[in-house]
Amino acid sequence: MTDQRLGLIGGGNMARSLVGGLINSGIAPESIIVSDPDNSIRQALAEDFSVQTCADNSSAAHVADILVLAVKPQVIQCAVEDIAENLLQRQPLVVSIAAGIPIASIESWAGSPLPLIRVMPNTPAVTGNGASGMYANHRVSESQRTQAQKIMEAIGIAVWVDEESLIDTVTAVSGSGPAYFFYLMDAMVKAAQEGGLNPEISRQLTLQTALGAAQLALASDDSPRELRRRVTSPGGTTQAAVEWLDKNGCEEILIRAVHAARELSIELAKLPGEQGCEPITPVIPVYS
Numbered sequence: 422m423t424d425q426r427l428g429l430i431g432g433g434n435m436a437r438s439l440v441g442g443l444i445n446s447g448i449a450p451e452s453i454i455v456s457d458p459d460n461s462i463r464q465a466l467a468e469d470f471s472v473q474t475c476a477d478n479s480s481a482a483h484v485a486d487i488l489v490l491a492v493k494p495q496v497i498q499c500a501v502e503d504i505a506e507n508l509l510q511r512q513p514l515v516v517s518i519a520a521g522i523p524i525a526s527i528e529s530w531a532g533s534p535l536p537l538i539r540v541m542p543n544t545p546a547v548t549g550n551g552a553s554g555m556y557a558n559h560r561v562s563e564s565q566r567t568q569a570q571k572i573m574e575a576i577g578i579a580v581w582v583d584e585e586s587l588i589d590t591v592t593a594v595s596g597s598g599p600a601y602f603f604y605l606m607d608a609m610v611k612a613a614q615e616g617g618l619n620p621e622i623s624r625q626l627t628l629q630t631a632l633g634a635a636q637l638a639l640a641s642d643d644s645p646r647e648l649r650r651r652v653t654s655p656g657g658t659t660q661a662a663v664e665w666l667d668k669n670g671c672e673e674i675l676i677r678a679v680h681a682a683r684e685l686s687i688e689l690a691k692l693p694g695e696q697g698c699e700p701i702t703p704v705i706p707v708y709s
Contacts, residue, residue: 425452427572428485428513430478430500431492432457432466435518435576438547439489440470442575456481482507487568490517490527497522501530509533514565516572518542520596521689524558524585536560538569541591542576544599551577552598554591556584589690593683601678606631 427443429436432455444450450471456478457463463474475481482488482504492500497519501508508515508531516538517527524537538561542553553573557566566581573579582588606627613623638645653659666672 425486426484427453427487428481429455429489429491432462434547436491438576444470446575454481478504479507485513488513488515490519494519494521498530501527505532516569523690536565541588541596543595546576549576552595553579554588555579555581556588589683589686592686593679597682
């Protein structure tokens, strides 16, 4: 990205995280331009990161070699149609992080074929601990794939899938995944309080345990199943808890929950554009 300009359409939380991560990785602030209609958002970005900002999407699209669509799904059609002429003339690499929006829809709204990458990030990206799944259409070059990956790695890990339909699985696993872990943590906090611990200690122990377990898993080459076996002593308290979970079908329940999220993601992907410039609002994670 040394000699290229990065434009972001939308300056919300995800865009802000990208800007901060990229600048921390050594990207020059003057190579980044962000458009957003909210003056307070533009002012904060300019003051905090010294990037160029503008209220008009066309101004960003007019100069960008790489253009990130960081708007909500319910407004992306209008945003793309608004800059369609710029896209036709400049032919930038377009990276969409709008949840649930297929590449075909973006190309249709743009009115011209483009090198397009669809990304499904997740909310931990705002702390630099995100997990993003990426899919590129056939017009994206190897160098553009590398550029896009570096952009997304500014907020966490980024992996590629070979088929766009697999983005629905990414959505179900990592996109919706933080909520599954919050669900488990909430249950553990409640159990701790029922066992006599006060709310603050219950929260501290649960969250630190979750963090420690994740760090152990990341540092190990062993599967989660093997790690679980290693921390489960025969006849001990952990075995009693795990056997209760197995007996009550918890693993199957979690698997079915992930499949339910994937099935809804597939259905929601069919909705964009059916109602003109105001498509139905998806009920999956939204990043702005």
